Amino acid sequence: MISKKDFQIGGFQKLTLLDYPGGKVSAMVFTIGCNMRCPFCHNYELVEDTDKIEELVDPEEVIDYLKKRKGVLDGLVITGGEPTLQRGLKGFIKEVKEETGLLVKLDSNGLNPSVLKELIDEKLVDYIAMDIKNDFENYGTITGIANISTERIKESIKILEEGKVEYEFRTTVIKDFHTLERLKNIVNFINKDSNYFLQQFIISDNVPNKELKYYTDEELINIGEELKIIHPNLKVRGIKSSND
Ligand code: SF4
Numbered sequence: 001m002i003s004k005k006d007f008q009i010g011g012f013q014k015l016t017l018l019d020y021p022g023g024k025v026s027a028m029v030f031t032i033g034c035n036m037r038c039p040f041c042h043n044y045e046l047v048e049d050t051d052k053i054e055e056l057v058d059p060e061e062v063i064d065y066l067k068k069r070k071g072v073l074d075g076l077v078i079t080g081g082e083p084t085l086q087r088g089l090k091g092f093i094k095e096v097k098e099e100t101g102l103l104v105k106l107d108s109n110g111l112n113p114s115v116l117k118e119l120i121d122e123k124l125v126d127y128i129a130m131d132i133k134n135d136f137e138n139y140g141t142i143t144g145i146a147n148i149s150t151e152r153i154k155e156s157i158k159i160l161e162e163g164k165v166e167y168e169f170r171t172t173v174i175k176d177f178h179t180l181e182r183l184k185n186i187v188n189f190i191n192k193d194s195n196y197f198l199q200q201f202i203i204s205d206n207v208p209n210k211e212l213k214y215y216t217d218e219e220l221i222n223i224g225e226e227l228k229i230i231h232p233n234l235k236v237r238g239i240k241s242s243n244d
Contacts, residue, residue, distance in 0.1 A: 002059040002095060006088030008032040009057035010046045014065065016077065020105050021127060021168070024074035029062060031080040031089075035111050037144030038133065039209035040174055040201055046081040059092055066100045075103035075126070084112035093124045105129065110156035111149070120165045128160060128167045134177055135185035142177045154189075161191045170197040170237070173220060175213035180223055187231035196231055198224050200238035 011030035020026040034047035041047060050056070066076060076096055083089055083106060093104055105127040108116060119125045134142045136150040160167040169190055171183065183198070190196060201214040215223065217239040224236040 002063075002088045002092045004053050004056045004058055007059045007086050007092040008050065008053070009059060009062065010050075010081065012057045012062055012065075019077045019079070020075045020103070021166075024103065025072065026075040026077050026103075026105070027062075027066060027069070027073055028077040028079060029057070031078065031083045031086050032056065033085050034080060034082040034109070035085060035145070036082070036109050036133075036148070038142060039144060040172060040207055040212055042202075042204060042206050043079075043081060044206055044208050059088070059095075063092075063095055063099055066096060066102060070100055070102075073100075073102060075105055076100075077105045077107065079107040082109050082111065084108055084115040089115065090119065090122075090124065093119070097124065103127070107131075108156070109133070109143075110153045113152050113155040113159055116156055117159050120159065125165055128165055130156060130160060130167065130169055132157070132169050132171050132186050132190070134171070135182040136189075137185075138177065138182060142174075157190060161194060163193075168195040168197060170199055172199045172201050173215060173223070174201050175215055180226060183223065183227055184230060187227050187234065190231070192231060192233065194233060196234045197237045198227070198234065200236070202238065 008031055009029045010032040013028040016026050016028050017023050019028055030046055032046055033049045096102060103126040106125045107129045110130045133139060139150050140146045140148050171186060200220055203210060220236055224234060228234050
């Protein structure tokens with residue numbers, strides 16, 4: 001039994017066809033709390049810790065729902081916030097796997113490499129999507145954490161690149177933070193076989209800094225083409241004419 005305190009769920013989406021690669025039919029949970037403060041965050045209402053535990057979604061109710069949808073759902077996406085901060089993460093996934101057999105995708109900012117490693121080694125996750133927010137020189141500004149440990153980010157990248165689990169890296173591209181040079185630094189760091197996505201930034205009411213600028217779709221596609229020379233395994237995601 002996983003308690004609301006140990007696995008803090010701020011939101012539960014019963015169906016998504018967009019968030020598990022390959023169009024897998026999935027449900028999605030959003031965990032509370034984050035160790036970054038990105039000014040472009042779409043889930044900023046989730047990043048602060050909460051003391052209103054009673055208002056959270058009960059993980060056992062989520063698992064009950066998933067059990068009833070066996071045969072309909074393919075997977076569960078765990079996003080946040082930053083899910084690796086939840087001390088009940090492993091227990092929750094274990095219970096999901098045992099009770100439902102669903103595929104599990106984890107979204108992470110990569111700041112807790114040891115948690116990623118443990119989940120991978122114990123074969124509890126089937127897919128990990130990790131953000132690479134910027135090149136390492138500029139990680140503090142974009143994450144709102146001046147003294148952020150880029151060593152941990154690098155360690156997470158290396159763990160995923162061992163290839164023990166399916167994974168992708170992704171960068172949400174914002175004009176204020178990302179020059180072509182900085183993006184080149186990212187693709188030069190990651191393994192050439194790694195799936196890497198540039199994601200178009202979409203401003204919304206939830207984003208804390210509404211002054212942020214983004215590249216046009218055309219500009220972003222052109223940036224993607226430049227980067228593909230170095231890293232062919234790159235796709236641009238989130239532009240209007242794309243289904244990625
Ligand atoms: S790491 Fe993700 S959840 Fe945390 S602040 Fe940044 S965008 Fe938001």
